[in-house]
Amino acid sequence: MHCTACGHRVNEEERFCEQCGESLSINLEENSILEQEPSNVLDDEALLKAFVGVKKQAYYFGKWEKNEQRSWNWAAFFASLFWLGYRKMYKHLFGILALYLVVDIVIAFLGIDSARIDSYIGVGVAAALGILGNFEYKKFAQQQIEIYKKMYPTENLLQKVRNKGGTSVLGAWLTLPLVFGYAFVSFVIQEIIYFIM
Secondary structure: EEEEOOOOOOOOOOOOOOOOOHHHHHHHHHHHHHOOOOOOOOOOHHHHHHHHHHHHHHHHHHHHHHOOOOOOOOHHHHHHHHHHHHHOOHHHHHHHHHHHHHHHHHHHHHOOOHHHHHHHHHHHHHHHHHHHHHHHHHHHHHHHHHHHHHHOOHHHHHHHHHHOOOOHHHHHHHHHHHHHHHHHHHHHHHHHHHOOO
């Protein structure tokens, strides 16, 4: 058995990894599910489970089981951009911030107050993530897994997918300075446009 946090080989009787201190109780559950696969062949579902992580497997697989593009995700609705950072969907996060910036520039050229329109866009983005977030996360996870399949040999693939997937509290926290950065850049650009016009 290996620690899911650092990959160090551990005994099944141990409760914590001696290398990094990670709790192995979660590892036992994860390994019992994932090590049912033959060591040289990993199917996409096992890799997807490894990518999502043990904590939210039941939630996401329950949503994906219906094979619908739309299902509600409260965390994506309420936390929107922070949820994207938490789930490591950084391209989506940057795309939405870029959309906000483009809209702010167009609005500044038109001479319209951007605060009201930004709030409407914010509600729209939150609703879209609430409705489409589960589907987008699955699509994102599958794309990442395909990339990792090309990058890593089969014997290391499961561990790499576990490490690269999952969640990132740091990603969620780093969303905050990105939002402030967007707001600052937007403010500066709008001031320049108002000064020119």
